[in-house]
Amino acid sequence: MKPKSILVIEDDYLDIVSIKRALNKFEKKFELNIAHNGVEALEMLNGNIPDQKKVHPDIILLDINMPKMNGIEFLRIIKNYLSLNNIKIFITTTSAEEYDKLAAEQLGITGYILKPLELDIGNNVKSDDNKKLIKELVS
Amino acid sequence: MTIKRTLFLGFFILIVIFIINFLIDYRLSSEVVTNSKYLSHSEDVIRNSNMLHKNMIAMQNSFRGYLLTGQESFLIPYNEGIISVPSLLKEQKKLLVAPIQMSRLDSIKLLHGHWIVYANGLINAKRDTVPEASKKYEELFEKKLRMEAGKKINDSIRNIFIDFDTYEYGIRQERRQRLRESIIRTRNISAGLTIFSITMAIALSIYVVNTIVQRIRKMTAFSEDISRGKFLQINDGKNDEFNILSISLNIMSSTLDANFKELTAKNKELDQFAYVVSHDLKAPLRGIDHIIRWIEEDHKSELSLEMQKKVELINGRVKRLEGMINGLLDYARIGRTKKSKTEISIDSLISGLIDLLVPENFAVIIASPLPNIIAERVLIEQVFANLISNAVKYNDKADGTIWISYNDLGHYYEFNIADNGPGILSEYYDKIFIMFQTLKERDAFESTGMGLAIVRKILDEMKTSIKVAPRNGGGTIFSFTWPKEQIN
Structure with a gap:
């Protein structure tokens, strides 16, 4: 079976490593693409990056606070891409600020996950959104 | 127009109305006085005329009595009349105004003069005892008395008196009528003016009071709007x-x-x-x-x-800094976002917190069933959580105990959280509520120092208070007040 494709949009090196480490704990392998901001992510989704295949992610892990184009702006743009409708998008952020949550929910995301990611299946994961992400990853 | 001017104008109009009222009343009452003076003048003339005629008749009777009897005593009224009649005539003349009456009086005076000459002649002739005199008397008696000279004069006098009195009665009747009419007119006009003045006074008062009340109402409504947070601008276009x-x-x-x-x-x-x-x-x-x-x-x-x-x-240091940043964030968030208010059972809230924060080896004693309040759950929960976790965290006894009770203070409840911990020196009662302040060395005891600062800030937002007191038998009591129903 083709491995699940995950697009991580994240500007912080440590967070990227953190996500990679969390994903490595799963038994199955994933196809992982990293974009460091919204603009780069759009280029990847459009296949505009030289020597790189067009990315077709199953899951997007999206940071909110990023340079060039932040997560909310990114969401607003890709909302119009009909072909991206079945992609599960999870916001990853450190803050539980209400307005971010609201704005993201209005833009139709699947879940909202607080960093650092706690994705171990064996762990006692409390957040429903975290459970949703784990379910998506293992399915 | 200013309210002051409106009031002055109102009072001025009223005063003018009352002055006009007074002047008309005065004028009418003077008319009544004049008419009653005329009437009493007429009555004086009539009374004088009667007295004059009566005196003349008395003189005539007296004269006849003397002629019949020759007794001097009969002449007393006659002699009195000689004195009183001219003075009465004089007095009457002063009272008369109408020329026709004056000429009648003159005629009476003249005729009476003639009669006096005639009567005096007969009386003197009767009085003299000399034979010539007796003869003269006989002659006068035959020529004058028998020829009814005196009677004719008296008849003329009586007729003039009748004319005189008839005329005067007419005048009196007319004046009496005029007086009655002027009294009725005065009464009617006076009553009308009084009613008009009172009506005007009431109407003006209502107008002035309404004007002021309307203005006050407008201003009150405007300030109420402001107090409700509607910061509009009023443009009333009036200049008062x-x-x-x-x-x-x-x-x-x-x-x-x-x-x-x-x-x-x-x-x-x-x-x-x-x-x-x-x-x-x-x-x-x-x-x-x-x-x-x-x-x-x-x-x-x-x-x-x-x-x-x-x-x-x-x-350890990373965890401490994270705790401090989180505490600071919690502190900064208080009062910034308003959550909806719900009815909260403090009993179930406390039992939830006990499960979460209080270890098994602690005893929690709740004095009586705790009340329900209407509040933002997150705020009251944070206050209880911080106080209970402090009571646990700082307790140094093997048999750690927490007592929770409340008092009803009318619109507020006072909640008390007591512990049997080490207690706090009274000089630190203020310091413990300052952010990042702890009474224990951080290396020995991990604390962000934000817990009580957050409690104080929440209570400040609620405009209620917290106090610290030592507990009898050791430990500390924290007492805070909270409204039964939270109003924003």
């Missing part, structure tokens, strides 16, 4: 004393509006600050945390014991 108030209210409204806008902007800034603190400040901290964890996970076997200890120290 209330206009100054409306200008002040407009200034107040725009100042408040500007201040509130500034406050909202400041709150937004604070939001932004909280966000920056939470995201940007916590991000590198989280990074350090990750790196330490990864070192521990990936390189534990390569680390000396000494290095492991130092890594542990870094870890």
